[in-house]
Amino acid sequence: METLLKSNPLEKLNSTSVVSGARAVVETLIAEGVDLMFGYPGGAIMPVYDALYDYQSEINHVLTRHEQGAIHAAQGYARATGNVGVCLATSGPGATNLITGIADAQIDSTPIVCITGQVASALLGTDAFQETDVVGISMPVTKWNFQVTKAAEIPRAIAKAFYIAKSGRPGPVLIDITKDAQFETFEFHYKPFKSMRSYVPIYKLNLNRIEEAANLINSAKKPLVVFGQGVILSEAEEVFKTFIEKAGLPSAWTILGLSALESDHHLNVGMLGMHGNYAPNKLTNECDLLIAIGMRFDDRVTGNLDLYAKQAQVIHIEIDPSEIGKNVPTDVAVLGDAKQVLHELLLRVEKRNHQDWLKEFRRLEKLEVETVINKEFYPTTETLTMAEVIHGINQKSEGKAIIVSDVGQHQMIACRYSKFSESRSNITSGGLGTMGFCLPAALGAKLGQPNREVIAVIGDGGFQMTIQELGTIFQTGANIKIVILNNEFLGMVRQWQELFFDKRYASTQLVNPDFQTIAKGYHLKSKKIQTRDELANGVEEMLNHDGSYLLEVMVGKENNVFPMIPTGAAVSDIRLK
Amino acid sequence: MMEKRRYTISVFTEDRVGLLNRVTIIFTRRKINIDSITASVSEIKGVHRYTIVVQESKELVKKVTAQIEKQVEVLKAFFHEDQEIIHQEIGLYKLPTQSLFLGGKAEEIVREHHARILSIESDFTVVEKTGHPCETTALFNALSPYGILEFVRSGSVAITKPMKTLAKYLEELEKEIELN
Numbered sequence A: 001m002e003t004l005l006k007s008n009p010l011e012k013l014n015s016t017s018v019v020s021g022a023r024a025v026v027e028t029l030i031a032e033g034v035d036l037m038f039g040y041p042g043g044a045i046m047p048v049y050d051a052l053y054d055y056q057s058e059i060n061h062v063l064t065r066h067e068q069g070a071i072h073a074a075q076g077y078a079r080a081t082g083n084v085g086v087c088l089a090t091s092g093p094g095a096t097n098l099i100t101g102i103a104d105a106q107i108d109s110t111p112i113v114c115i116t117g118q119v120a121s122a123l124l125g126t127d128a129f130q131e132t133d134v135v136g137i138s139m140p141v142t143k144w145n146f147q148v149t150k151a152a153e154i155p156r157a158i159a160k161a162f163y164i165a166k167s168g169r170p171g172p173v174l175i176d177i178t179k180d181a182q183f184e185t186f187e188f189h190y191k192p193f194k195s196m197r198s199y200v201p202i203y204k205l206n207l208n209r210i211e212e213a214a215n216l217i218n219s220a221k222k223p224l225v226v227f228g229q230g231v232i233l234s235e236a237e238e239v240f241k242t243f244i245e246k247a248g249l250p251s252a253w254t255i256l257g258l259s260a261l262e263s264d265h266h267l268n269v270g271m272l273g274m275h276g277n278y279a280p281n282k283l284t285n286e287c288d289l290l291i292a293i294g295m296r297f298d299d300r301v302t303g304n305l306d307l308y309a310k311q312a313q314v315i316h317i318e319i320d321p322s323e324i325g326k327n328v329p330t331d332v333a334v335l336g337d338a339k340q341v342l343h344e345l346l347l348r349v350e351k352r353n354h355q356d357w358l359k360e361f362r363r364l365e366k367l368e369v370e371t372v373i374n375k376e377f378y379p380t381t382e383t384l385t386m387a388e389v390i391h392g393i394n395q396k397s398e399g400k401a402i403i404v405s406d407v408g409q410h411q412m413i414a415c416r417y418s419k420f421s422e423s424r425s426n427i428t429s430g431g432l433g434t435m436g437f438c439l440p441a442a443l444g445a446k447l448g449q450p451n452r453e454v455i456a457v458i459g460d461g462g463f464q465m466t467i468q469e470l471g472t473i474f475q476t477g478a479n480i481k482i483v484i485l486n487n488e489f490l491g492m493v494r495q496w497q498e499l500f501f502d503k504r505y506a507s508t509q510l511v512n513p514d515f516q517t518i519a520k521g522y523h524l525k526s527k528k529i530q531t532r533d534e535l536a537n538g539v540e541e542m543l544n545h546d547g548s549y550l551l552e553v554m555v556g557k558e559n560n561v562f563p564m565i566p567t568g569a570a571v572s573d574i575r576l577k
Numbered sequence B: 001m002m003e004k005r006r007y008t009i010s011v012f013t014e015d016r017v018g019l020l021n022r023v024t025i026i027f028t029r030r031k032i033n034i035d036s037i038t039a040s041v042s043e044i045k046g047v048h049r050y051t052i053v054v055q056e057s058k059e060l061v062k063k064v065t066a067q068i069e070k071q072v073e074v075l076k077a078f079f080h081e082d083q084e085i086i087h088q089e090i091g092l093y094k095l096p097t098q099s100l101f102l103g104g105k106a107e108e109i110v111r112e113h114h115a116r117i118l119s120i121e122s123d124f125t126v127v128e129k130t131g132h133p134c135e136t137t138a139l140f141n142a143l144s145p146y147g148i149l150e151f152v153r154s155g156s157v158a159i160t161k162p163m164k165t166l167a168k169y170l171e172e173l174e175k176e177i178e179l180n
Helices: A021-031 A043-055 A067-081 A099-107 A135-142 A149-168 A177-185 A207-219 A236-246 A279-286 A338-348 A355-377 A386-397 A410-417 A438-450 A466-474 A490-498 A515-521 A532-544 B019-029 B059-069 B106-112 B134-144 B166-178
Strands: A018-020 A036-038 A060-063 A085-089 A112-120 A142-147 A174-177 A185-187 A223-227 A251-253 A270-271 A289-293 A313-318 A332-335 A403-406 A452-459 A481-486 A525-529 A549-554 B002-014 B036-041 B047-057 B074-081 B085-094 B117-122 B122-129 B152-153 B159-160
Touching: A018 A021, A018 A135, A021 A043, A021 A149, A021 A177, A021 A185, A021 A270, A036 A067, A036 A438, A043 A085, A043 A112, A043 A174, A043 A177, A060 A438, A060 A466, A067 A085, A067 A099, A067 A112, A067 A438, A067 A466, A067 B019, A099 A174, A112 A135, A112 A149, A135 A142, A135 A174, A135 B019, A142 A149, A149 A174, A149 A185, A174 A177, A174 B122, A207 A313, A207 A332, A207 A338, A223 A236, A223 A279, A236 A338, A270 A355, A279 A355, A279 B019, A313 A338, A313 A355, A355 A386, A355 A410, A355 B036, A386 A410, A386 A452, A386 A481, A386 A532, A403 A410, A403 A438, A410 A452, A410 A481, A438 A452, A438 A466, A466 A515, A481 A532, A515 A525, A515 A549, A525 A532, A532 A549, B002 B019, B002 B059, B002 B159, B019 B047, B019 B059, B047 B059, B059 B074, B074 B159, B074 B166, B085 B134, B106 B134, B122 B134, B134 B152
Parallel strands: A036 A060, A036 A085, A085 A112, A112 A174, A142 A174, A223 A251, A223 A289, A251 A270, A289 A313, A313 A332, A403 A452, A452 A481, A481 A549, A525 A549
Antiparallel strands: A018 A185, B002 B047, B002 B074, B036 B047, B085 B122, B085 B152, B085 B159, B117 B122
C-alpha cells in the first residue's frame, strides 16, 4: 500500500523543511494566495488530496460532481473576482474532462491553473491505467503547460503557472504531476516567479502611437468605441469612463466587455454583434473612427469582414500583439495594457461633445425599442418571452446582481436586456459558446463574491449538460438563484432551422424531466411559472428566499431572438425582424 | 487571396520538451502544410532554432508568425522570403555501385552537379548534394536512369541576410521585461 509520510502535526515550514511533493503542491498554492479550489479526486492525484486533508482550514476544496463542473466553477470564480481560478483532477478521464473548460478559458482569456495527477513517471507512454497524454491534449488550448516528474520541480512550476496565468493576456495553464513526484520528498523552497526572457506580458508603451491615436480621436467627427473584456481584465473601468466622457465617445460593448460600463451611462450605446443592438451595428459602418479597446474582432461581432467598417480609420488598443491586424486592418495599433494606454490617452484627448452623432444612436435605438424591445417586454401573446423574465429580474435586482448565463437564445436575451451597475457582473461563455457553463460558473462566482446576488440564467438544454452540479450547490449550501428559461427546445439551433433550414427541426425538440421534482431531490426550493401574472411574484419570492432557489419559467416555444445579422452579412445589414 | 510564396520562418526558443509540438499546432490549426522543418542549436547556448518552410500568402505567414512568437518560451520568430536568406538543404542518394562503372555517365553527373561521393561499398554508393531544392531535385532526375535505391532530403536550414544578431534581440527582450 502506498501511504504518505505525514508531518505530524503540521509545523510551519522553514527554508529547509523536507516535505513530499504532494505537500509542496498545497504549500505552493497557499503561498500563491489560494484559499478556494474546485476538483475531483482519483488515483493519480490521491497524494495531493491526502495532503489537502491537513490544510482544510487554509484551503476550501469544493468537490464538484464532474471535472467539467470543477473547471467552469473555477472560471466563474476567476471572472467574478479577477483572481486565478484553481482546479484539481486526476489523470486520464479526470484530466480530459477539464479540456472543454480549458478551451473556454483560453478563448475568453480567463486565468486558470489546473493541476492534474499523472501515472508514475516509469509508466509514462505505456498505456498505463488512466494514463492520457494531457500535456499533449491540452497544448492547443493552454497558454502554457508543463509536466512535473520530480518533486523538486513543483514549487517553481506552480509559481510559474500562476505568473503566466494571470499576467499579460490571462489564460489557462496546466501542470501535470506524476504520482511518484507527489510521493517523493525534497527540501521545500518557494520563491514567487517574477519574469522570464521568453515572455513579455505587457509591452512598453509607444508614446508616438498614443499621440497618433489621440490626434485621430481629436479630429474625428463620428467616433465609435468598441470595447471588450480587456477593460475589465486590466481594471481600467474608471479611466475608461473618464476617457469616453472627456472625448464624448459613444461606446458599444462585446458580451465579454458587458458590465465594464454601467448600462444606463449616457454614452453606452449597447451591444455589438450578431444579436446585438441595432444602432451600434448599423453605425459601425458609418463611423469615421473605430476605437477598439481590449477586444479581438470576433466573427460574431464583425459579421462579414470584407464589409466591416471599411469607411473608418481603426485604432486598436490591445495587449496581445498577435491580435493586431488578425481580423481587421489597423491604422493605429497601440500595444499595451488598456489601463496604462487609457491613462496616457486621457491626457492627450481634447474635450468633445458629439451630440449630433450620439443622437443618431438614440434615433436608431428608438426604432429598435419600438419594433423589437417593446414587443419583447410587453408581448401581446399568451406565452411568456425570455426578455420579460430578464426585465422582471432587472426591476428587482436594480443592476446589482451578477448574471451568469449559459449559451443560446437565453444568453443573447440575458446579455441584451440585463442591467448592470457594477463591473465583473456578466459571466458567460463568449468565445467557445460552451453549453453547461452556467450552473457551475454561477457556483464559482458566488463562492468568490459571497456578498453579491448571483443569478444563473439557463436554458433547458444547457441546464441538463451540467445538471449534476446541483449536488455541489446543495452540498456547499451556496445561495444561487437559478432561472430556467424553458422552451422545450434547443432554441438557438431551432431558430436557425426555422430561418435557414426550412423549419426542419432536426434533433432540437427536448422532452424534459420534471425540473421541480429534480429540484426537490436536491432539497432546493423551487417554483414553476407558466403565466404572466405569476412572474413578478415568482421573481420576488426567488430573490427574497434565503438560500438557493430554482425558478422555472415556461416561455414561448418558437420565439426568435432579434435583431439578427445573418451569417455572411455586413453588420449594417442587421435585421430587426 | 494573396499570392502563395515560399516563406522560411525562423523560430528561436528555449530548450523545452514539447515546445516544437506547440509551434507546429499553430500550422495544423489553420491547415497549413509544413514543407520542411528542422530543429537545431543556435549560436547562443540554451537557445534552439527551428527552421520551418511553408508555401503561403505573406498575410497568413505574418499572422502565424505572430501567433508563434506569442507562445511562452518562444523568444523570437521571423519570416523571410528567399531573397532575404541564404538557405541550403542536403540530399543523399544511394545508387548501385555497378551503375558507376557500366559505361554510364553517373560519375560525370556527380561531378557536373558539384555533388560528392560519401561512401563506396561493394554493392552501393552514397552521393551527397548540398544546395537549393531545385538543385537536389535536378541531381535526382539526372541520376534516376541509374537506379536510385534510396533518396532523402533534409529540411531547409537558413541564415538571414539582415545583420542584427540574436543576442541584440535578446537584449531588447530583457529590456521590455524589466519594465513590467
